[in-house]
Amino acid sequence: MEIPYNVEERQDTGMFNAKLGIWLFLASEVMLFGGLFSAYVFLRMGDVTGTFISGASELNIPLATFNTLVLISSSVTMIMSWVSLKLGEQKKFKTYLGTTLLLAGVFLVVKYFEYTAKFHHGIFPETSTFFAIYFTLTGLHMLHIIGGMVVIFYFLVPGSKMMNTESERFTNRIEIVGLYWHFVDLVWIFLFPVLYLL
Amino acid sequence: MLDLLRKYGLPINASSHGGAVDEVIVLFHWLMLFLFIGWGLFFIYTLIRFRASKNPKADYVGVKSHLSSGLEVAVAAIEFVILIGFAIPIWATRVNDVPNSATGAEEIRVIGQQFAWNIHYPGADGKFGNRDLKLVDEVSNPIGLDRSDLNGVDDFVTVNQLHIPVNKPIRIDLSSKDVIHSFSLPEFRVKQDAVPGMSIPVWFEANMTTDEYLQTVEGTDREGQGFEIACAQLCGLGHYRMKGFLTVHDNEGYAAWLDEQAEYLEEEGEDDDWGDDF
Amino acid sequence: MSGHSVEDIKKSVKVYIGVFAALAVLTVVTVAASYLDLSSGEAFFLAIIIASVKGTLVAGYFMHLFSEKTTVLAVLGLTFFFLIVIMFLPFMAFTDQAVI
Amino acid sequence: MSGQPDTHHEESFWRKYIFSIDHKVIGLQYGITALIFLFFGFCLMMMMRWQLAYPEQPMPWFGWLFGETGVMLPEMYNSLGAMHGTVMIFLGVVPLAVGAFGNYFVPLQIGAPDMAFPKLNMTSYWCYFAGGIVMMVGFFVPGGAANSGWTSYPPLADIATTGQTVWLFGMVLLITSSLLGSINTITTIVQLRAKGLTWMRLPFFVWSQFVTAFLLLLAFPPLEAAGVLQLMDRLLDTSFFLPSGLIVSGEVLNVSGGGSPLLWQHMFWFLAHPEVYVLILPAMGIVAEVLSNNTRKPLWGYKSIVYASSFLGFMSFIVWAHHMFMTGMGSTISAFFQTTTMIISVPSVVILTAMFISLWGASIRYNSAMLFALGFLPMFGIGGLTGLPLGIAASDIHLHDTYYVIGHFHYVVAPGTIFALFAGVYYWFPKMTGKTLNETLGKIHFWLSMIFINGIFMPMFVQGLAGVSRRLWDGGASYAHATDTLWLNEVMSASAWLLGLAQIPFIYNLIKSMKSGEKAESNHWDATTLEWTDAPSPPLPHRNFEVIPEVYRGPYEYSVPGADKDFTPQSEA
Numbered sequence A: 001m002e003i004p005y006n007v008e009e010r011q012d013t014g015m016f017n018a019k020l021g022i023w024l025f026l027a028s029e030v031m032l033f034g035g036l037f038s039a040y041v042f043l044r045m046g047d048v049t050g051t052f053i054s055g056a057s058e059l060n061i062p063l064a065t066f067n068t069l070v071l072i073s074s075s076v077t078m079i080m081s082w083v084s085l086k087l088g089e090q091k092k093f094k095t096y097l098g099t100t101l102l103l104a105g106v107f108l109v110v111k112y113f114e115y116t117a118k119f120h121h122g123i124f125p126e127t128s129t130f131f132a133i134y135f136t137l138t139g140l141h142m143l144h145i146i147g148g149m150v151v152i153f154y155f156l157v158p159g160s161k162m163m164n165t166e167s168e169r170f171t172n173r174i175e176i177v178g179l180y181w182h183f184v185d186l187v188w189i190f191l192f193p194v195l196y197l198l
Numbered sequence B: 001m002l003d004l005l006r007k008y009g010l011p012i013n014a015s016s017h018g019g020a021v022d023e024v025i026v027l028f029h030w031l032m033l034f035l036f037i038g039w040g041l042f043f044i045y046t047l048i049r050f051r052a053s054k055n056p057k058a059d060y061v062g063v064k065s066h067l068s069s070g071l072e073v074a075v076a077a078i079e080f081v082i083l084i085g086f087a088i089p090i091w092a093t094r095v096n097d098v099p100n101s102a103t104g105a106e107e108i109r110v111i112g113q114q115f116a117w118n119i120h121y122p123g124a125d126g127k128f129g130n131r132d133l134k135l136v137d138e139v140s141n142p143i144g145l146d147r148s149d150l151n152g153v154d155d156f157v158t159v160n161q162l163h164i165p166v167n168k169p170i171r172i173d174l175s176s177k178d179v180i181h182s183f184s185l186p187e188f189r190v191k192q193d194a195v196p197g198m199s200i201p202v203w204f205e206a207n208m209t210t211d212e213y214l215q216t217v218e219g220t221d222r223e224g225q226g227f228e229i230a231c232a233q234l235c236g237l238g239h240y241r242m243k244g245f246l247t248v249h250d251n252e253g254y255a256a257w258l259d260e261q262a263e264y265l266e267e268e269g270e271d272d273d274w275g276d277d278f
Numbered sequence C: 001m002s003g004h005s006v007e008d009i010k011k012s013v014k015v016y017i018g019v020f021a022a023l024a025v026l027t028v029v030t031v032a033a034s035y036l037d038l039s040s041g042e043a044f045f046l047a048i049i050i051a052s053v054k055g056t057l058v059a060g061y062f063m064h065l066f067s068e069k070t071t072v073l074a075v076l077g078l079t080f081f082f083l084i085v086i087m088f089l090p091f092m093a094f095t096d097q098a099v100i
Numbered sequence D: 001m002s003g004q005p006d007t008h009h010e011e012s013f014w015r016k017y018i019f020s021i022d023h024k025v026i027g028l029q030y031g032i033t034a035l036i037f038l039f040f041g042f043c044l045m046m047m048m049r050w051q052l053a054y055p056e057q058p059m060p061w062f063g064w065l066f067g068e069t070g071v072m073l074p075e076m077y078n079s080l081g082a083m084h085g086t087v088m089i090f091l092g093v094v095p096l097a098v099g100a101f102g103n104y105f106v107p108l109q110i111g112a113p114d115m116a117f118p119k120l121n122m123t124s125y126w127c128y129f130a131g132g133i134v135m136m137v138g139f140f141v142p143g144g145a146a147n148s149g150w151t152s153y154p155p156l157a158d159i160a161t162t163g164q165t166v167w168l169f170g171m172v173l174l175i176t177s178s179l180l181g182s183i184n185t186i187t188t189i190v191q192l193r194a195k196g197l198t199w200m201r202l203p204f205f206v207w208s209q210f211v212t213a214f215l216l217l218l219a220f221p222p223l224e225a226a227g228v229l230q231l232m233d234r235l236l237d238t239s240f241f242l243p244s245g246l247i248v249s250g251e252v253l254n255v256s257g258g259g260s261p262l263l264w265q266h267m268f269w270f271l272a273h274p275e276v277y278v279l280i281l282p283a284m285g286i287v288a289e290v291l292s293n294n295t296r297k298p299l300w301g302y303k304s305i306v307y308a309s310s311f312l313g314f315m316s317f318i319v320w321a322h323h324m325f326m327t328g329m330g331s332t333i334s335a336f337f338q339t340t341t342m343i344i345s346v347p348s349v350v351i352l353t354a355m356f357i358s359l360w361g362a363s364i365r366y367n368s369a370m371l372f373a374l375g376f377l378p379m380f381g382i383g384g385l386t387g388l389p390l391g392i393a394a395s396d397i398h399l400h401d402t403y404y405v406i407g408h409f410h411y412v413v414a415p416g417t418i419f420a421l422f423a424g425v426y427y428w429f430p431k432m433t434g435k436t437l438n439e440t441l442g443k444i445h446f447w448l449s450m451i452f453i454n455g456i457f458m459p460m461f462v463q464g465l466a467g468v469s470r471r472l473w474d475g476g477a478s479y480a481h482a483t484d485t486l487w488l489n490e491v492m493s494a495s496a497w498l499l500g501l502a503q504i505p506f507i508y509n510l511i512k513s514m515k516s517g518e519k520a521e522s523n524h525w526d527a528t529t530l531e532w533t534d535a536p537s538p539p540l541p542h543r544n545f546e547v548i549p550e551v552y553r554g555p556y557e558y559s560v561p562g563a564d565k566d567f568t569p570q571s572e573a
């Protein structure tokens, strides 16, 4: 006996199961990052020595701006890949999803340079509470990027067989990956001004 | 009810605000007792009357009246009366109306550490000397008092010995050197966490001297044991023995004690700056 | 969004491109604004407002929240409320602290 | 996230019992693991009670655990205390209430073939299992298991021995497990309800699991964040929770400083207060099922209970700082939290009141399940009522961090939640195994437990009123103000050990009945809900029902006037 509403939508809720599942997951993610942002606010308000202001001024704004644009672009290619699937254009789908993966890679590389530059200047998490929260937030965000990349890679190569066997289900899955990916983008949209610009 | 609670543990109250705290405790225990007995009687009655052997056929509807909603509203109302009438005002006087030496209070600083209470008195000038991390020496200067600061010259520091005058507001600024402790005086209805990185004031007014108190415990198991400072927050393996002593003097006694401390300070010079009276 | 026809989807592609442009522009605006000589309070609000606009665009269009089902919206509404709580209540408690 | 096709080929032992994706097997796995942990937590506590009653005397029989002298050292006591709290809550009660009962009965009660995401379900169990193992590893690292209380307040926890790091890793796994589980539960309840099973026809147990899942979903992540921060503090020398200028054992602590210990407390209690309702809501759900079944009448005020529990869940997110009144809280914020705390007591009163009133006009069958459910009511009453003076900052001055608090919450969790869980075991055992438990043994178990559990916890209020602090290695022996109440320590400890003995009939009963109990009918208790009326006992592997049932009425249609029997199943047209 199949579990109902795995692929098709339930009438009264208008959703298939995984759609609700991913939204619930994202809700918990909101609270996870919310907790960390809360820590940021709390520590910043109690920061009498000004480490937050002086710390932020040591970050590389141009690089981060570039990274923001990279991530936004990857969000667009992500949604375009889903659109292509909907329209049945499988080639285009692969191109778009591949580009997303590539952009995510670019983001990581830039981040790598940012981190190593910091380490070279002797800046580590223990340097001040500002850098502690900076490394925690960006590090956790990076883990989310890496996780997303693994999943995207899966659907690009080994998992793409399903595209032909169960196309509706595959489209649903890509939609879900997309939701996750946009969320990761969204987190960065807040991380960027909070850490770099304020 | 107060007598009942006294019988079941609640210690004697030796501070001027303690009565208000006790009053809230008493009011709540009345509410609790009332609800518990009321529902308890109902409960037992139904259990007996509606057992299956006696009442083989259940009634689909059961209770029709909505009296219970009234009861719920009543409980909520009583809670709010206690909340607004007692709780919030009491807490406001606790944290907002903190006296200081200008308003006639005795100011003392207490610095917790694993596992002792350092008590810092301002000395005759009524001003606290600066403290400096670098000066901390666990044996000779546990709080890092800076003797070169003019205000600090006559300060003295005791360990685990808190002495206060009776019938005078006492303001204690609490802090901690290492982990969170909690400064608790059960007989005075005083409790306040000592959080490192913060200095938190707590105040009270004793209305019973240690001598008077000792008379009340004469002939009991507690005979001869005066007031104590307890640590209420887990602070490590010595948490259980982080005990201090509180002595409440009458005014002359307190003045005499202060003089004695000042003398110690002069005699022993800068190396050993707390009284060896423990 | 499986109910969408091909027409609808083609239309929404245009929207996605528009959103992309808006996001890019807003990113530049935030960065530019950070070089303005604003007080820290003003800077904070400006940055948060821009970020919120960007966030709304992403959530609303890319994540289809603007046309999402009530169940999801209800869950997110609840989450958002608690997000505000965890973000600001600890900090308010902190500022109300007896003496810091 | 895939549905499991209905495969009929024989599955290997591993597939069937270990890495099973059938919610019933996973439920049983959760149940057995949780019972073992519960028992383990209980053993930790019995050792602590020796030290409390007879401070510094070598422990009989188990003294070898503490080295040559056989005396439990303070470090060890603190470890046992922290681990007792952690094990009981995170490894015992929550997995039993949510993981076991929730997993097993939510799909059955809503007429679903399985949870929405079976593989995710398996992953949650294994995360939980791994978390449990990691927690246990703590006992074997240098310095012993975590010893800073289950609350792990920094700076103490930041500078504590390695066990604390292990504890944090364990918590991250347990949190992950709970998050995955709650996503699954909510999706299942929203998506997989049988035809006709509208929200107001859900058994209250399902409602309680639904609200609980939301608490887990939204309250746990901030603690996960806090756990990560504490790990950073411990492993990477950051100072999120360490202010500047700390001096630990005479040395200036070499960190940047600038953090705040109170930040941890906020993030911890943001979870831990909702967590206590995670402990109580499923218990209330079980009690509601057992109560209506054995009173043979509908639950009185079903709707008000549903609304009250949802409101309770909502409010539980905004009362947390009542655990922090003594951290120097100002008057505005404390007024806010005192008010919300008083407000949150009202829905509990509503729920309890409705349950009491349900008894009126009943035809009460006194079986073991019912006894435990009835026992729950006054015990939760005592626990809940003693929460009130704690919720007011003024009275909390005297009671905070004393045994009064310990008494308060043990009344809600031990004779409260644990009794409800026992009721659940007695009630659903016939469904899970197809056998019945022995009633006589069950009754002995109930009465002995009831007597001794009060013998443990009632004296705690007395000690608490006297001002005896909690977490004292010597049980207060070094304090003068504890003198008068010190003798109670022996009473409590003796009761605790006798309570341990009282569990023997239960454990024996479980094992014996599983092997050779009487056969149970599929609707053993003449109940109305789907798991009894439409699923065989034990339910079919891998799909629960022969045909997916359809629902026509509310959950507790007992003794409907004019009906031919005293229960009308939900699935009866």
Ligand code: HEA
Residues within 6 Å of the ligand: B035, B036, B037, B038, B039, B040, B041, B043, D151, D276, D277, D279, D280, D322, D323, D341, D342, D344, D345, D346, D348, D349, D352, D377, D378, D379, D380, D381, D382, D383, D384, D385, D387, D388, D390, D391, D392, D396, D399, D400, D401, D405, D408, D409, D412, D413, D417
């Ligand atoms: C299941 C767990 C559970 C539940 C349900 C509750 C319920 C409540 N708790 Fe409790 N609490 C804990 C578990 C729980 N608590 C734990 C574990 C701690 C300690 C943590 C630690 O520090 O380690 C704690 C600590 C704690 C504190 C902090 C104390 C301190 O540290 O100083 C406070 C303060 O407000 C509090 C308040 C309350 C209140 C107001 C309720 C209310 O929700 C209660 C409402 C219920 C009622 C009002 C009862 C209604 C019943 C009737 C009216 C019928 C009665 C009659 C008969 C039965 C005959 N609790």
Ligand code: HEA
Residues within 6 Å of the ligand: D035, D036, D038, D039, D042, D045, D049, D081, D082, D084, D085, D086, D088, D089, D093, D148, D149, D150, D151, D279, D406, D410, D413, D414, D415, D418, D453, D456, D470, D471, D472, D496, D499, D503, D506, D507, D510
């Ligand atoms: C769910 C939570 C829970 C439960 C159920 C219990 C149950 C018990 N607890 Fe505990 N306790 C805590 C949570 C819990 N506790 C917490 C959070 C703390 C604070 C820790 C801290 O300070 O950080 C604490 C602290 C605490 C202390 C204070 C320590 C101190 O401050 O120094 C004491 C003292 O007596 C105590 C005693 C007991 C006793 C006697 C029971 C008894 O009621 C036990 C009853 C248990 C049973 C009846 C279960 C029996 C089950 C079985 C036998 C299973 C059968 C097994 C199989 C079939 C395999 N507990």
Ligand code: CUA
Residues within 6 Å of the ligand: B112, B113, B115, B180, B181, B182, B231, B232, B233, B234, B235, B236, B238, B239, B240, B242
């Ligand atoms: Cu200091 Cu406990």
Ligand SMILES: [Cu+2]
Residues within 6 Å of the ligand: D272, D273, D276, D319, D320, D322, D323
């Ligand atoms: Cu609470």
